[in-house]
Amino acid sequence: MEDEHKITPGRYTILQRQGYTKLYKVKENGTVMIRHFTVETQNAVNAKFFDLFQMKPKGNSRKMCKLERVTSVDDDIKHTGGSGNDNRNIIDDGTSQTLTKEQIEELQDGSKSSVEIVNQLIANSKTFSSKTGYSQEKYKSKKQKKYYEYIYFRKPTIRILAQMFYRQDPTKVLGIRTDDLSQILAYANIQTDGKYILFDSGTSGLMTAAILNAIGANTSGKLVHMHPGNECQKVAVQAMDFPQEQLSRCINVNIYSVLRCFYQNSEENMLKRKLPLEEEEVVQKKMKLDDDVEEGIKEVVVATEEVEASNKNEVSNGKKTPGWQIENAKACELLREGVDGLIIVAKEHPASIVKELTQFLNVSRNMVVFHLLREPLQDIYIDLKKSLEFVNIKVSNNFVRNYQVLPDRTHPLVNMNSGGHILHGQKVQS
Amino acid sequence: MSFDGCKTVVTEGDTVILFLTVNQVYAITAEKKTKNKNGDLVPYVFQTPYGALKGEQLIGKEFGTKILLSKGWGYILQPTPELWTVALRHRTQIIYTPDISMITLQLELKPGSVVIESGTGSGSLSHALIRSVKPHGHLYTFDFHKERADIARQEFQDHGLQEYVTVYNRDVCCNGFDEALDGKVDAVFLDLPHPWLAIPHGVNSFKPEGGRLCSFSPCIEQVQKTCLKLREHHFQEIETLEVLQTQFSVQTRRLASLEMEYLKNPKEENDGDNKCEKQIVSTLTAIPPLSQPGHTGYLTFATMPPIWARSMKTIDDLDNDDNEN
Ligand SMILES: C[S@@+](CC[C@H](N)C(=O)[O-])C[C@H]1O[C@@H](n2cnc3c(N)ncnc32)[C@H](O)[C@@H]1O
Numbered sequence: 001m002e003d004e005h006k007i008t009p010g011r012y013t014i015l016q017r018q019g020y021t022k023l024y025k026v027k028e029n030g031t032v033m034i035r036h037f038t039v040e041t042q043n044a045v046n047a048k049f050f051d052l053f054q055m056k057p058k059g060n061s062r063k064m065c066k067l068e069r070v071t072s073v074d075d076d077i078k079h080t081g082g083s084g085n086d087n088r089n090i091i092d093d094g095t096s097q098t099l100t101k102e103q104i105e106e107l108q109d110g111s112k113s114s115v116e117i118v119n120q121l122i123a124n125s126k127t128f129s130s131k132t133g134y135s136q137e138k139y140k141s142k143k144q145k146k147y148y149e150y151i152y153f154r155k156p157t158i159r160i161l162a163q164m165f166y167r168q169d170p171t172k173v174l175g176i177r178t179d180d181l182s183q184i185l186a187y188a189n190i191q192t193d194g195k196y197i198l199f200d201s202g203t204s205g206l207m208t209a210a211i212l213n214a215i216g217a218n219t220s221g222k223l224v225h226m227h228p229g230n231e232c233q234k235v236a237v238q239a240m241d242f243p244q245e246q247l248s249r250c251i252n253v254n255i256y257s258v259l260r261c262f263y264q265n266s267e268e269n270m271l272k273r274k275l276p277l278e279e280e281e282v283v284q285k286k287m288k289l290d291d292d293v294e295e296g297i298k299e300v301v302v303a304t305e306e307v308e309a310s311n312k313n314e315v316s317n318g319k320k321t322p323g324w325q326i327e328n329a330k331a332c333e334l335l336r337e338g339v340d341g342l343i344i345v346a347k348e349h350p351a352s353i354v355k356e357l358t359q360f361l362n363v364s365r366n367m368v369v370f371h372l373l374r375e376p377l378q379d380i381y382i383d384l385k386k387s388l389e390f391v392n393i394k395v396s397n398n399f400v401r402n403y404q405v406l407p408d409r410t411h412p413l414v415n416m417n418s419g420g421h422i423l424h425g426q427k428v429q430s
Numbered sequence: 431m432s433f434d435g436c437k438t439v440v441t442e443g444d445t446v447i448l449f450l451t452v453n454q455v456y457a458i459t460a461e462k463k464t465k466n467k468n469g470d471l472v473p474y475v476f477q478t479p480y481g482a483l484k485g486e487q488l489i490g491k492e493f494g495t496k497i498l499l500s501k502g503w504g505y506i507l508q509p510t511p512e513l514w515t516v517a518l519r520h521r522t523q524i525i526y527t528p529d530i531s532m533i534t535l536q537l538e539l540k541p542g543s544v545v546i547e548s549g550t551g552s553g554s555l556s557h558a559l560i561r562s563v564k565p566h567g568h569l570y571t572f573d574f575h576k577e578r579a580d581i582a583r584q585e586f587q588d589h590g591l592q593e594y595v596t597v598y599n600r601d602v603c604c605n606g607f608d609e610a611l612d613g614k615v616d617a618v619f620l621d622l623p624h625p626w627l628a629i630p631h632g633v634n635s636f637k638p639e640g641g642r643l644c645s646f647s648p649c650i651e652q653v654q655k656t657c658l659k660l661r662e663h664h665f666q667e668i669e670t671l672e673v674l675q676t677q678f679s680v681q682t683r684r685l686a687s688l689e690m691e692y693l694k695n696p697k698e699e700n701d702g703d704n705k706c707e708k709q710i711v712s713t714l715t716a717i718p719p720l721s722q723p724g725h726t727g728y729l730t731f732a733t734m735p736p737i738w739a740r741s742m743k744t745i746d747d748l749d750n751d752d753n754e755n
Contacts, residue, residue, distance in 0.1 A: 004639075005639060005736065048736070048738060049736065050640075050735050050736050050738065050739035051738070051739065052739070152739075157538045158535065158538065159535055159536055159538050162535075178532070178535065178536075179528070179531070179532055179673050181535060182531035182532045182534065182535035182536075183527070183528065183531045183675075185531065185534075185535065186511075186512060186527055186530065186531035186534070186558065187512060187527075189510040189511070189512065189561075190561075191435055191436055191561065192435075192541050192564065192565055193435045193436055194435075194436050213540050214540065214541075214562070215541075216540055216541025216542065216566075217541070217542070218566070219541055219565065340436045362438070362494070363492070363493065363494025363495065364438075364492075364493035364494030364506075364507045364508045365436075365494070366510070374678070374716055375714075378680050378714050378715070378716050379714070381680040382680065382682070382714065391449050391505055391507075392449060392452060392455075392507075394452070394677050395677070395678045395680055395716055396675050396676060396677045396678065397675070397676055397678075398528060398673055398674065398675050398676070399673070399674040399675075399676070400671060400672070400673050400674075401671060401672050402669065402670065402671045403653070403670040403671060403672075403728065404670075405653055405654055405657040405668075405670050405730075406657075407654070407658070410650060410653075410654060426449075426494070426505075426507055427494065428494050428495070428496070428505045428507075429492075429494055429495045429496065
């Protein structure tokens, strides 16, 4: 119980500085970049999540910081010069701040706290006293936010990871916004005793982690995670630090490789025969992969060959069955039994993936397809209608709006973004 | 009985979803007899727009198969919380799937989580909460309306979910949540007219390691009071948002296209007929509804930090005003 909340070496944490979050794997003597500082995290090791740290300069270095445990944030901003009633006398001609750019930069060398910096800025501002109380507050918090030097560590959760990836770069998660993720999971009806297929062409492991999280620890649910490349993306899965028992119920397979196994029974037979993979078959598979994979993912193909080569070595040396073949065989077994949910999040056109994978979905179970664009989902909608295999098919997207809620200053946030599109439906016996 | 886990065959007592069209989705019980108004047992018959369906007929059928009605047919499906939300009988205003999904994700629920909900209302949200936390977790749901609490309790029993949920008939604003839950809860959800009155009680319920809170309110004044109360009680990451979903109708539209090529050629005497001939072009499109809900409620989320960080003074939610003027 105690350890669960400790910042122990080897574990992934979310480093939080106000609204800014960053995934950080704790090392005994690690460093992490925060703003333009390299921060040594040594002093946080074995502290607890949510313990507060202040970034303090290390020695005379302008670039290095260390962390110091504190119990509260110093926000004692001093200003006694009064305030104006409105901003009629404020002229923004860029001369109100008497400190030069160089002087301000010097303030930020790390030896001053954010409060000290803000106090300096205020003391040297010609117009601060004539700003309204409201503008002064805003100025202070804006500046303090900029120079804020307090951080804490916390345990990664699906919510935090989803928000973090999306904020850093939506393409890291194929454009899946938090609301999209939440609805993919809901419409897929993830139950703790279910078996699911996920096709994911690259969400940094977020989709896998989210489904695995919903399946839960010490349950019987299983996930077959199909990916088009060689290695599956798994940052989010690692960050979630699932127990081995739970992790082992997620079977990661290459979609081409597992389908070949399914149709041609090769790995399964091979497992039975306990014979090494035949040379020819490996070559054949590589070529097939080359054919299947689009131009854009050529690097992945190269990597695949490397891995297959090393797999081959393993086979010929130790006469052991390579891991990926065991995974394929395990996955094929689940495919034969049929699954309780099919989730497809693709950057490709998902029509062929849908066509191929729906055969594995049991009736009365849900399929969810996410795509950033609506048009591919329209195509699938028409295909499904024609097939008569699905009912209750819906295509939707969301409008999400965040609000600032403050006394007398409540309004929607000025910036917003647009999410992707979701198609879902239930399979029936046609 | 059919809400707990994955089921393939309908057994007696199961709730079954009858799907006729997207707008005709019904919940039916697979039972031979039901009590009529006088309390006598009579055969259970459900009237659909396509003819009557005997509850008995469903028993032994497989979920996902066709069922014949006298004037048509439909499909029977195993209920999911999402289908239930569409089919349930409203006893109060209910929360719908787009908000529900956001709530379960942002409350960071997973199997094993312990969650408090108030009020229970029609149990629309409750079913999704239970799915997220079972089999090891638990939902404690509170409603001060005795009949609603009783019906909900019976419904969870009928749905085979009773071991994952406890229903209380209690005024949470006056009396708080059960003291027995103090320090035991991962998440608190409020859908109340005065959520700010329940927040001080909710604080005590959180586990020492903290957790998440959500309040759903239709009015912005409720949100403002709630946010003030959350700050007062040292919640962090206070965030308010709304989610609106648009469902598209996918259609192939046939549109007329004007022919103008012929205008480039000199006019001929005998082609008077095909001059204004129009071409038809097919185009695939997705059309939003003519009118749809433009507001459901504001969702306010917040984090209760762990006990060792609760009294700590931070300025994490400094004025996040991004309005530059
Ligand atoms: C809008 S309904 C909740 C609907 C529910 N979220 C759903 O999705 O079905 C609000 C419920 O809160 C209950 N309620 C209102 N004030 C309450 C209080 N102080 N304590 C307990 N329940 C209360 C009402 O009886 C009502 O059933």
